[in-house]
Amino acid sequence: MTADRLDHYVSTAPFDAYAVERMSPEQERYYMASQWRMMWWKLKRHRLAVVSGAILAVLYFTTLISEFLSPYGLDSRNIHHIYAPPQSVHLFHEGRFVGPFVYGFDYQLNMDTLQRVYTPNPAKVQPIRFLCRGDAYDFWGMIPMDVHLVCPAEGGTLFLLGTDRLGRDMLSRIIYGTRISLTVGLIGITISFVLGIAIGGVAGYYGGWVDNLTQRFIEVLRSFPELPLWMALSAALPVTWSPILIYFGITLILGLLDWTGLARAVRSKLLALREEDFCTAAQLMGASPQRIIGRHLLPSFMSHLIASATLSIPGMILGETALSFLGLGLRPPITSWGVLLNEAQNINVVALYPWLMLPVVPVIVVVLAFNFLGDGLRDAADPYHR
Amino acid sequence: MLGYIARRIMVMIPTLLAISAITFVIIQLPPGDYLTTLVTELESRGESVDQSRLQFLRETYGLDKPMIEQYFVWLGGMLTGDYGYSFEYNRPVSEVVGDRILLTVVVSFATIIFIWVVSFPIGIYSATHQYSLGDYGLTFLGFLGLATPNFLLALVLLYFANVTFGTSIGGLMDARYMDQPWSMGKIMSVLEHLWIPVIVIGTSGTAGMIRRLRANLLDELHKQYVVTARAKGLSPGRVLVKYPLRMAINPFISDIGNLLPQIVSGAAVVSIVLSLPTTGPMLLDALRSQDMYLAGSFLMFLALLTVVGVFLSDLALAVLDPRIRLEGGATR
Numbered sequence: 001m002t003a004d005r006l007d008h009y010v011s012t013a014p015f016d017a018y019a020v021e022r023m024s025p026e027q028e029r030y031y032m033a034s035q036w037r038m039m040w041w042k043l044k045r046h047r048l049a050v051v052s053g054a055i056l057a058v059l060y061f062t063t064l065i066s067e068f069l070s071p072y073g074l075d076s077r078n079i080h081h082i083y084a085p086p087q088s089v090h091l092f093h094e095g096r097f098v099g100p101f102v103y104g105f106d107y108q109l110n111m112d113t114l115q116r117v118y119t120p121n122p123a124k125v126q127p128i129r130f131l132c133r134g135d136a137y138d139f140w141g142m143i144p145m146d147v148h149l150v151c152p153a154e155g156g157t158l159f160l161l162g163t164d165r166l167g168r169d170m171l172s173r174i175i176y177g178t179r180i181s182l183t184v185g186l187i188g189i190t191i192s193f194v195l196g197i198a199i200g201g202v203a204g205y206y207g208g209w210v211d212n213l214t215q216r217f218i219e220v221l222r223s224f225p226e227l228p229l230w231m232a233l234s235a236a237l238p239v240t241w242s243p244i245l246i247y248f249g250i251t252l253i254l255g256l257l258d259w260t261g262l263a264r265a266v267r268s269k270l271l272a273l274r275e276e277d278f279c280t281a282a283q284l285m286g287a288s289p290q291r292i293i294g295r296h297l298l299p300s301f302m303s304h305l306i307a308s309a310t311l312s313i314p315g316m317i318l319g320e321t322a323l324s325f326l327g328l329g330l331r332p333p334i335t336s337w338g339v340l341l342n343e344a345q346n347i348n349v350v351a352l353y354p355w356l357m358l359p360v361v362p363v364i365v366v367v368l369a370f371n372f373l374g375d376g377l378r379d380a381a382d383p384y385h386r
Numbered sequence: 387m388l389g390y391i392a393r394r395i396m397v398m399i400p401t402l403l404a405i406s407a408i409t410f411v412i413i414q415l416p417p418g419d420y421l422t423t424l425v426t427e428l429e430s431r432g433e434s435v436d437q438s439r440l441q442f443l444r445e446t447y448g449l450d451k452p453m454i455e456q457y458f459v460w461l462g463g464m465l466t467g468d469y470g471y472s473f474e475y476n477r478p479v480s481e482v483v484g485d486r487i488l489l490t491v492v493v494s495f496a497t498i499i500f501i502w503v504v505s506f507p508i509g510i511y512s513a514t515h516q517y518s519l520g521d522y523g524l525t526f527l528g529f530l531g532l533a534t535p536n537f538l539l540a541l542v543l544l545y546f547a548n549v550t551f552g553t554s555i556g557g558l559m560d561a562r563y564m565d566q567p568w569s570m571g572k573i574m575s576v577l578e579h580l581w582i583p584v585i586v587i588g589t590s591g592t593a594g595m596i597r598r599l600r601a602n603l604l605d606e607l608h609k610q611y612v613v614t615a616r617a618k619g620l621s622p623g624r625v626l627v628k629y630p631l632r633m634a635i636n637p638f639i640s641d642i643g644n645l646l647p648q649i650v651s652g653a654a655v656v657s658i659v660l661s662l663p664t665t666g667p668m669l670l671d672a673l674r675s676q677d678m679y680l681a682g683s684f685l686m687f688l689a690l691l692t693v694v695g696v697f698l699s700d701l702a703l704a705v706l707d708p709r710i711r712l713e714g715g716a717t718r
Contacts (some may be wrong), residue, residue: 023410028605064614083542092677130426152671194420210423216400216401216404217404218503219401219402220401220405220408223401223647223649223689223692223696224408224647224685224688224689224692224694225406225646225647225650225651225654225688226647226648226651226668227651227652227655228650228651228684228685228688229412229667229685231416231654231670231673232412232673232681232685233412235416235673235674235676235681236412236415236416237537239415287665292647298442311609314533320555322535322537322655323537325535325537326537326655326670327653327674328670328673328674341538344541345541346541347541347545347548348546349541350541350544352546357538357541357542360535360538362535363533364530364534367533368529368530368531368533371532371533
């Protein structure tokens, strides 16, 4: 019997018990990556989300330098160019390269329809100037400056998107409007984020009657149609308030009614997470509820919260636009895209001055971008999935 | 089932009470009571203020009583059909409102039907042809519908309908039927005018519904039983309709809870642009002139509409989906 036994092979190489656990540098980079880094990798694969994020970043950056980017001031009126149509930029004049320029307008009043008629005059070549001095402004309301990225030629005009009923340049007004429209969403979402986490956190962590009460309250709030409720609340803002106060009032209203979705998400996550061992451990070590919620529970699904917050910003932007369109929202001189659209309220505008509807383009772009970015973030929020 | 209905109604009552309390707070929000507003308005028009009438109004609506008592007076009025007094129109609210409420219900209901009819085939197509050109195109269209402010869409559509059909499509019926009692002709005229607001209001809801139906259907299509059915040799259409579609169709009913507030919101703005004789324009007017009783009863009604709508959808879901548990436990 012993004769059949095979020789037992023993490797002479020194034994290393940890060989299987050792990783190449690439593997190490991959396996040891933090959660946020993995989310970033996953987000990068969602190309639409990245592009949307870039567009939003650029737009938010422009709000810092709106005064510099816009060719005219917010309220500079050109009384000779009321309801002027958009001027298009040309490069060649009669086959000769001139650089970017526009043709000046000839103005005529059509005596039959009493309509202003502007015709581009090929004789008036007005080259666009860059980094030039134009309408004076106070940069950030403090530093007096007059440098613009582009300005019209001396004595010429530059209405790339036309003018409104007071002869104000639409492009400049849209650029200024970006500042208000985009920050409305940001401030609103900050309010709703804080409220949602606080209320949802308390409801989810304590459960019981606290949870029941908040759930019922959320249900009540949700059964109000959003817009009429916003309308009612903003109509209730005192007429004596200054436009800037109204601005904060409106963002507050938008934020105050939006937190319910976030609170629900936080609550349902917390209800599940508070049963986990790490939570019990923290409780046994004597951590206070605030610390357990803030330090241990919230970070584990912060990424989801950011994603859903991103998805609810467009609703606020659209809400503000609708309110201002109806004349219940922001008031001039505070200018948002909705305030601009307020001018495009009747069908004559569509027929005669369609360029007054252009502020809807940035609204659509921003809403789409936030939606795509939010979708990408939501997919990326759980990097361990798949 | 009866027990379930009873329980749901029991839940609805405190919800409605809370809604009425919030509405009442909103009515009270503007500084001063509406009689002060009324007096200032009358004085600005140079009219004298009839003291006896003021006294009458003050007593009828208990304005000299504490807030809580006023609330109960108002609530009691609501229940007995006395919706307060519109200072703008100088008539009781219930007379001013007329059939606007009915028309709002009609528009909202028609919009839900529209959303169902449109998103059903598109959702199925998108799910069965995932990542195809058609799927991408339709998804993008849906997103566009989601992102376009619908008041502007209404305006543009109004213009194009005017240019191409030469008809005025504003309003919800021909001018000759205004203030007329309901007749067959009036109903037909309403149906004729209904499609523009319905399309405009429906766009955003449709996009969401398509996305949900698509996602649900895709989940189902990747399950084992579909593979089995296919392996048995069932035709693709039969496989789809027989099993996964039935599972995926739930959001059509369960989502009414989310959809209805959205539709009512959209309807409010769109009716203002299209000047429909629904609650929207009147709500805006009431808010502008701080005619808060009128605004409050509209707000109350719109909330009531959504609550009842959600209630009905819950009932329908309980009937249609045997997986919904009727007994005990949380409903959500």
